[in-house]
Amino acid sequence: xxxxxxxxxxxxxxxxxxxxxxxxxxxxxxxxxxxxxxxxxxxxxxxxxxxxxxxxxxxxxxxxxxxxxxxxxxxxxxxxxxxxxxxxxxxxxxxxxxxxxxxxxxxxxxxxxxxxxxxxxxxxxxxxxxxxxxxxxxxxxxxxxxxxxxxxxxxxxxxxxxxxxxxxxxxxxxxxxxxxxxxxxxxxxxxxxxxxxxxxxxxxxxxxxxxxxxxxxxxxxxxxxxxxxxxxxxxxxxxxxxxxxxxxxxxxxxxxxxxxxxxxxxxxxxxxxxxxxxxxxxxxxxxxxxxxxxxxxxxxxxxxxxxxxxxxxxxxxxxxxxxxxxxxxxxxxxxxxxxxxxxxxxxxxxxxxxxxxxxxxxxxxxxxxxxxxxxxxxxxxxxxxxxxxxxxxxxxxxxxxxxxxxxxxxxxxxxxxxxxxxxxxxxxxxxxxxxxxxxxxx
Amino acid sequence: xxxxxxxxxxxxxxxxxxxxxxxxxxxxxxxxxxxxxxxxxxxxxxxxxxxxxxxxxxxxxxxxxxxxxxxxxxxxxxxxxxxxxxxxxxxxxxxxxxxxxxxxxxxxxxxxxxxxxxxxxxxxxxxxxxxxxxxxxxxxxxxxxxxxxxxxxxxxxxxxxxxxxxxxxxxxxxxxxxxxxxxxxxxxxxxxxxxxxxxxxxxxxxxxxxxxxxxxxxxxxxxxxxxxxxxxxxxxxxxxxxxxxxxxxxxxxxxxxxxxxxxxxxxxxxxxxxxxxxxxxxxxxxxxxxxxxxxxxxxxxxxxxxxxxxxxxxxxxxxxxxxxxxxxxxxxxxxxxxxxxxxxxxxxxxxxxxxxxxxxxxxxxxxxxxxxxxxxxxxxxxxxxxxxxxxxxxxxxxxxxxxxxxxxxxxxxxxxxxxxxxxxxxxxxxxxxxxxxxxxxx
Numbered sequence: 001x002x003x004x005x006x007x008x009x010x011x012x013x014x015x016x017x018x019x020x021x022x023x024x025x026x027x028x029x030x031x032x033x034x035x036x037x038x039x040x041x042x043x044x045x046x047x048x049x050x051x052x053x054x055x056x057x058x059x060x061x062x063x064x065x066x067x068x069x070x071x072x073x074x075x076x077x078x079x080x081x082x083x084x085x086x087x088x089x090x091x092x093x094x095x096x097x098x099x100x101x102x103x104x105x106x107x108x109x110x111x112x113x114x115x116x117x118x119x120x121x122x123x124x125x126x127x128x129x130x131x132x133x134x135x136x137x138x139x140x141x142x143x144x145x146x147x148x149x150x151x152x153x154x155x156x157x158x159x160x161x162x163x164x165x166x167x168x169x170x171x172x173x174x175x176x177x178x179x180x181x182x183x184x185x186x187x188x189x190x191x192x193x194x195x196x197x198x199x200x201x202x203x204x205x206x207x208x209x210x211x212x213x214x215x216x217x218x219x220x221x222x223x224x225x226x227x228x229x230x231x232x233x234x235x236x237x238x239x240x241x242x243x244x245x246x247x248x249x250x251x252x253x254x255x256x257x258x259x260x261x262x263x264x265x266x267x268x269x270x271x272x273x274x275x276x277x278x279x280x281x282x283x284x285x286x287x288x289x290x291x292x293x294x295x296x297x298x299x300x301x302x303x304x305x306x307x308x309x310x311x312x313x314x315x316x317x318x319x320x321x322x323x324x325x326x327x328x329x330x331x332x333x334x335x336x337x338x339x340x341x342x343x344x345x346x347x348x349x350x351x352x353x354x355x356x357x358x359x360x361x362x363x364x365x366x367x368x369x370x371x372x373x374x375x376x377x378x379x380x381x382x383x384x385x386x387x388x389x390x391x392x393x394x395x396x397x398x399x400x401x402x403x404x405x406x407x408x409x410x411x412x413x414x415x416x417x418x419x420x421x422x423x424x425x426x427x428x429x430x431x432x433x434x435x436x437x438x439x440x441x442x
Numbered sequence: 443x444x445x446x447x448x449x450x451x452x453x454x455x456x457x458x459x460x461x462x463x464x465x466x467x468x469x470x471x472x473x474x475x476x477x478x479x480x481x482x483x484x485x486x487x488x489x490x491x492x493x494x495x496x497x498x499x500x501x502x503x504x505x506x507x508x509x510x511x512x513x514x515x516x517x518x519x520x521x522x523x524x525x526x527x528x529x530x531x532x533x534x535x536x537x538x539x540x541x542x543x544x545x546x547x548x549x550x551x552x553x554x555x556x557x558x559x560x561x562x563x564x565x566x567x568x569x570x571x572x573x574x575x576x577x578x579x580x581x582x583x584x585x586x587x588x589x590x591x592x593x594x595x596x597x598x599x600x601x602x603x604x605x606x607x608x609x610x611x612x613x614x615x616x617x618x619x620x621x622x623x624x625x626x627x628x629x630x631x632x633x634x635x636x637x638x639x640x641x642x643x644x645x646x647x648x649x650x651x652x653x654x655x656x657x658x659x660x661x662x663x664x665x666x667x668x669x670x671x672x673x674x675x676x677x678x679x680x681x682x683x684x685x686x687x688x689x690x691x692x693x694x695x696x697x698x699x700x701x702x703x704x705x706x707x708x709x710x711x712x713x714x715x716x717x718x719x720x721x722x723x724x725x726x727x728x729x730x731x732x733x734x735x736x737x738x739x740x741x742x743x744x745x746x747x748x749x750x751x752x753x754x755x756x757x758x759x760x761x762x763x764x765x766x767x768x769x770x771x772x773x774x775x776x777x778x779x780x781x782x783x784x785x786x787x788x789x790x791x792x793x794x795x796x797x798x799x800x801x802x803x804x805x806x807x808x809x810x811x812x813x814x815x816x817x818x819x820x821x822x823x824x825x826x827x828x829x830x831x832x833x834x835x836x837x838x839x840x841x842x843x844x845x846x847x848x849x850x851x852x853x854x855x856x857x858x859x860x861x862x863x864x865x866x867x868x869x870x871x872x873x874x875x876x877x878x879x880x881x882x883x884x
Contacts, residue, residue: 021613021620028613028620032555032645034525058544060643064610064621070645073545073552079518080556083476083525099545102500102576103515110515113474114522133639134544168506171463171470176734178463178470179506197575201502203474203512292618 005379005415006386006428007406008051008091008233008266009044009398011037016270016361017392018067019290025396031068034080040395041081044088047402048416050427051089051120053213053233053388054078058098059131066295075107082115089424091120091213091231097146098126098135101156102196108210109161109202117206117423122213123228125150143331147220149193154212154228156194159187161209162437163199179203185437208433211424217245217332218324226252230430231264233388235333235361237340242267242362242383264428267378268361268388271371273400280365287392288353296352303334313349317341361390368404375405376414447821447857448828448870449848450493450533450675450708451486453479457835458712458803460509461732465835472836473510476522482837483523486530489844490858492869493531493562495655495675495830496520500540501573508737517549524557531866533562533655539588540568540577543598544638550652551603551644559648559865564655565670567592585773589662591635596654596670598636601629603651604879605641621645627879650875653866659687660766660773668694672872673706675830677775677803679782684709684804684825706870709820710803710830713813715842722807729834730795738794745776755791759783803832810846817847818856 013031014021021028030036041052054074062069074092082090090111094104112119125146132140141149168183187198214221214229225232232249236242245267250260274280293313301308305327310318321338324331341351354363364371378384391397409415421427455473456463463470472478483494496516504511516534524532532553536546554561567588574582583591610625629640656663656671667674674691678684687709692702716722735755743750747769752760763780766773783793796805806813820826833839851857863869 019618022615022618024615026615028615029611034556038525058548058643060626060641063623064626065619065623067620069621069643070606071643072555073549073644076517076521076549076552076556079521080525083480083522098542100540100577103541106500107515107518110518113514114476114518130639133637135542136637164512169471173464173466173468173470176461176464176732177507178509179511181505181507184502184506195575195578197572199502201500201511201513202515290618 002413004413005375005409006264006266007047007049007415008053008231008386008388009040009049010053010055010233010268010388010390011040012055012390012394013068015393015397016390017287018296019287019292020393021067022290023286023393026393028068030394031070032072034077036395037077037081038084040398041085041088043395043398043402045085047406048419049088049389050386051091051211051424052081053091053120053122054093055122056093056095057124057126057128057131058095059128059134062299063295066292066299075111078119079111079114082111082118086116087118087419087422089118089120089211089427090115091122091211091424093122093124095124095126095131096150096153097141098131101153101194102160102198102200105157105160106200106202108157109200109205112205112207112210113202117425119205119207120211120213120231120424122215122233123150123154123224124215143218143220147224150224151227152191152193155191156187156189156196158209158433158436159189160196160198160200161204162435163187164203165437166204166208166435169203187437204435207423207425208435211428211430221332222249222252225249225263226256226258230262230425231266231428233266233268235268235336237336237362239378239381239383242378243381246383262430264385264430266386266388267384268390269375270361270363270390270392271397271401271405272363272365272392273368273371273397273404274365275367277366277370280367283392284363284365291352293349293352296355297348300337300348300352300355303337305334311348314347316345316347317351363392368400368408371405372408372412375409376412379414444855446855447817447851448706448708449489449491449857450495450673450828450830451482451491451840452495452497452675452710452830452832453482454497454832454836455510457839458832459729459834460738461729461734462835463509464732465728467838468835470510473512474514476519478837479519479523480526482840483527483530485837485840485844487527489848490861491530491831492828493533493866494523495533495562495564496535497564498535498537499566499568499570499573500537501570501576504741505737508734508741517553520561521553521556524553524560528558529560529861529864531560531562531653531869532557533564533653533866535564535566537566537568537573538592538595539583540573543595543636544602544640544642547599547602548642548644550599551642551647554647554649554652555644559867561647561649562653562655562673562866564657564675565592565596565666566657585660585662589666592666593669594633594635597633598629598631598638600651600875600878601631602638602640602642603646604877605629606645607879608646608650608877611645629879646877649865649867650877653870653872658774663774664691664694667691667705668698668700672704672867673708673870675708675710677710677778679778679804681820681823681825684820685823688825704872706827706872708828708830709826710832711817712803712805712832712834713839713843713847714805714807714834715810715813715839715846716807717809719808719812722809725834726805726807733794735791735794738797739790742779742790742794742797745779747776753790756789758787758789759793805834810842810850813847814850814854817851818854821856
């Protein structure tokens with residue numbers, strides 16, 4: 001079979017546009033509603049998407065006045081969604097800086113069992129002082145320290161997932177032996193950040209490990225992705241930048257000794273679909289009108305590392321912004337925004353309008369055929385293995401994408417018409433990892 | 443309406459008897475099966491039980507050879523079960539020693555939202571060196587230290603659950619204001635064990651707080667229960683001991699300034715049901731035959747704090763066992779077992795036989811009428827507000843209890859025939875807690 005696209009739906013209550021909750025059609029309580037998430041996931045599963053995904057941070061993320069800001073904990077929400085779905089993958093963000101590896105490795109192994117092999121983990125190190133102050137710290141650990149801890153966190157987690165051999169459970173009722181004791185082993189990890197004896201108290205899960213996903217695209221982030229990630233979410237505003245990122249990350253994976261096909265690259269896109277181009281542009285414009293600038297300026301200022309009063313709505317960005325090296329936050333997002341603003345010579349107001357929709361992700365505005373064409377062009381020109389679909393408005397944005405764009409791509413042979421696999425790894429064409437403890441002990 | 447019983451089903455894969463997995467009827471993979479847990483929970487919900495409950499510890503709990511020892515993480519498993527149930531309460535154990543309050547408070551608030559107000563938290567401090575060694579420690583914190591941390595953990599958690607006012611969300615689309623910023627507040631907790639700024643990133647949940655449950659009955663445990671617990675699971679082998687515990691804990695609650703009716707006491711019972719007494723006794727005997735003594739001796743030795751070779755199968759317990767003060771583990775379980783063994787002059791083999799069934803909980807063996815009579819007797823004689831039902835074998839034990847014992851109690855007016863409430867607190871007749879930050883700020 002020829003190479004096919006992969007699609008992930010990035011769940012985000014009423015949509016990725018920050019003003020989407022203000023539309024008449026939107027349920028402003030969708031962020032707290034299991035039923036709303038069940039509906040979105042069902043639409044994506046009926047369209048044969050590979051997965052759905054929930055972002056997260058252990059902190060109140062945005063001004064609660066601005067948009068629905070409360071967020072249900074993603075591993076629990078996905079565990080709920082596992083009960084009412086059968087095929088679609090379930091990817092949750094969780095932080096390596098503010099969790100213990102034993103607890104988190106166990107939660108993902110549990111989600112993988114509960115879902116029959118559909119769990120994925122988007123690994124983040126969590127930027128920001130505010131999160132640190134929810135966990136006893138005065139300030140956040142440095143960017144490099146966070147990534148060193150993340151690397152060791154993954155070492156511990158994979159050891160724990162391997163602590164039960166795949167054939168450990170005998171279930172021998174006659175002999176009265178449930179599991180072979182020599183096939184369940186301590187890990188005795190004594191490292192820089194963690195000491196964990198193990199074994200895990202959950203047997204090896206259907207996928208072995210959850211699908212490992214990563215989204216940071218700073219230098220540290222890309223090195224981490226090249227070593228660990230099997231799927232990568234990325235924000236790149238142009239085709240050329242997507243191609244550069246794609247080629248660079250595949251090269252880094254090869255340099256790390258990995259098969260480049262085992263790192264699936266999924267740029268984020270914000271499809272804004274109209275039956276005509278004019279209709280699509282009208283939806284775009286309506287959303288931009290609904291943005292409240294005072295909230296948006298405050299957020300932009302945080303990302304850029306400056307005081308809000310330095311940003312003037314109808315002027316371009318100040319010339320003397322702090323560099324990527326001077327901030328401890330979302331380094332790559334900061335750089336992307338600054339470069340975008342300067343390249344297109346945007347005022348702060350114009351920049352906010354564009355960011356309100358996609359936060360740096362590419363917005364594809366147009367008819368279903370136009371959007372399908374663009375997706376195909378990226379896919380066939382070294383820019384993407386698939387896409388992280390981030391509809392500006394939900395559920396209508398994914399309903400339109402599923403009903404109008406997916407069938408075009410299926411007709412062109414670019415997207416599956418039925419699931420052929422059972423697990424999330426099978427959907428993405430990724431292998432089930434061998435048990436490393438197994439290899440050592442035999 | 444006159445006072446009625448409350449029932450909790452203690453979920454435990456193939457049953458609470460350690461040899462239950464060896465019966466021909468048992469699925470030895472039930473511990474990892476969502477479908478098996480869905481079935482048990484459905485049976486309990488159809489019987490109008492108040493709740494189901496999952497125990498837990500962040501460590502491989504027992505010898506994996508002995509019985510199914512892998513356990514899915516309970517908050518995730520209950521989140522899955524929330525999606526396929528509508529009324530029954532969902533109680534998960536979680537440790538205050540090996541979690542961060544921000545993360546755990548958030549998970550319970552999320553479970554409460556996902557389930558429409560059906561979440562409960564069984565608060566444990568987690569005994570044992572093995573658990574400590576999964577979290578970077580050489581040895582476990584002392585019993586008293588663990589309870590001090592638990593107390594502050596609850597302070598932080600309740601502040602976080604109160605950090606959003608109940609009326610914080612305005613969802614004012616016209617004005618573009620989602621939540622009132624002055625109704626979402628930092629908690630700025632700077633204590634001995636924790637520094638947490640908050641606010642939580644989840645709005646106040648349907649129940650305000652999850653139902654707070656506790657099960658330790660050491661001196662520290664009882665003081666903690668008197669202060670915080672709204673439902674208490676307890677193991678007491680005789681009616682007299684249940685009465686003493688019941689009176690003592692209600693007195694302590696009053697001394698702590700609380701309404702004694704707001705502490706619901708639920709002794710654990712192991713019903714072994716037969717259509718005749720002889721049939722019930724035969725099931726008991728069959729289970730006892732299936733216990734593998736070498737595993738059971740090792741576990742007993744751990745609880746008692748002695749080497750396994752000090753215990754001889756056909757002799758009574760040694761006279762010189764370490765006292766409750768000398769062990770750091772499950773103090774009250776240790777004392778209960780020692781007193782039981784000495785009172786009835788049991789050999790180690792006999793003690794293991796009894797513990798294999800109920801681990802110190804009262805086994806009620808008999809016909810449905812006999813079991814209903816005993817339940818009523820406890821309930822009407824100051825020993826219980828209801829029961830934590832721990833069937834020796836699952837699912838058959840809960841199916842028999844639901845089909846044969848529950849209707850007798852319903853006929854006698856002692857148990858509900860329909861749910862009258864929506865939330866777990868309503869099932870147990872407990873109030874929704876007021877928002878404390880609210881009281882301070884107004």
